Every structure is written in C-alpha cells, then in structure tokens.
Amino acid sequence: MSEFLHRLPEFLGNHPFLAMAFFGVLLALIANESTRWFRGYKELTPAELTRLINGENALVVDVSSASDYEKGHVPTARNVAMSQFDPEHKDLAKVKDKPVAVICRSGQTSAGAAARLAKAGFTRVYTLAGGTAAWQAADLPLHKGRR
Known part of the structure; x- marks a missing residue:
C-alpha cells in the first residue's frame, strides 16, 4: 500500500485526463447516491x-x-x-x-x-x-x- 501511495502522484501527473475522468465519475456517483438518500x-x-x-x-x-x-x-x-x-x-x-x-x-x-x-x-x-x-x-x- 505504501508503494502505491508513493507512485500515485506520478501516475496522476502522467495521466491527467484519466485522473479527471475518474474524479468526475466519482463525484457523479456520490451526487447520485446522496440525492437518492435524501429525496424522501x-x-x-x-x-x-x-x-x-x-x-x-x-x-x-x-x-x-x-x-x-x-x-x-x-x-x-x-x-x-x-x-x-x-x-x-x-x-x-x-x-x-x-x-x-x-x-x-x-x-x-x-x-x-x-x-x-x-x-x-x-x-x-x-x-x-x-x-x-x-x-x-x-x-x-x-x-x-x-x-
């Protein structure tokens, strides 16, 4: 796990579009689930x-x-x-x-x-x-x- 965390900044720097896509999908998933949770x-x-x-x-x-x-x-x-x-x-x-x-x-x-x-x-x-x-x-x- 430690090696993963050390290499993560390098990966993010080498693959910015992939990282942005991942965080975009993650935010959309969180927004969707929170909306579902609080809709009544x-x-x-x-x-x-x-x-x-x-x-x-x-x-x-x-x-x-x-x-x-x-x-x-x-x-x-x-x-x-x-x-x-x-x-x-x-x-x-x-x-x-x-x-x-x-x-x-x-x-x-x-x-x-x-x-x-x-x-x-x-x-x-x-x-x-x-x-x-x-x-x-x-x-x-x-x-x-x-x-």
Whole structure:
C-alpha cells in the first residue's frame, strides 16, 4: 500500500485526463447516491410492494393516464391523473402516516408525485421501480378496466 501511495502522484501527473475522468465519475456517483438518500421516498421492487400491500395495507395510487390505467393496473391501485394529483387533498391527508405507494406506467411520472407527497409531510412514501411494466414483468396479476 505504501508503494502505491508513493507512485500515485506520478501516475496522476502522467495521466491527467484519466485522473479527471475518474474524479468526475466519482463525484457523479456520490451526487447520485446522496440525492437518492435524501429525496424522501424509496423505490420498491414488485415483491417488496406486494409485501407492503399485504402486510401493511398500503394505499396504492396510480398516476397513469386513464387509458393506461384501464389497460392494466396493480389490483388495489386507485387512479388519480397526475394533473389532478394533490397531496393536500382531504382524503390523502388522512393517511399521512400510512404507507403510500405511487405507481405509473414506467416509473418516471410516479417519482414526481412521490416527491410531492414527501414534501407535503407524508412519512412513508414509495414508488414502484419500473412502474406497472415491472409489475407485469414479475408475472404479477393486473386488473383491467376501471375500478
């Protein structure tokens, strides 16, 4: 280890672009992980979401469009269009301490809704990593049509 530390300055001097690339990737990785750590919600796998629904009676909110929701959704999910999604709604305010999982078709839109819930003071906010597509890929049942 001592020899490594003695030769490190020489390596950095001989390969400045490689050293800058390494430190750039390292900083990006640290920034990404710290953002994930402090964002206020957690991503779940389909199996973890199933456990949360069955074990803790989680509220599942699907923010997909109505047509995507009707094509297939997680069995207990309630559809709320993203344009109408309001964390301050009186029905949602009742469940601030209950687990709330937000789902969309691909997992991208639900992240914004989850961040809004966390900012509004919800203590247990989750998203389904990969969205309904991941749920379907895990061979879990989808309900079709309106609830």
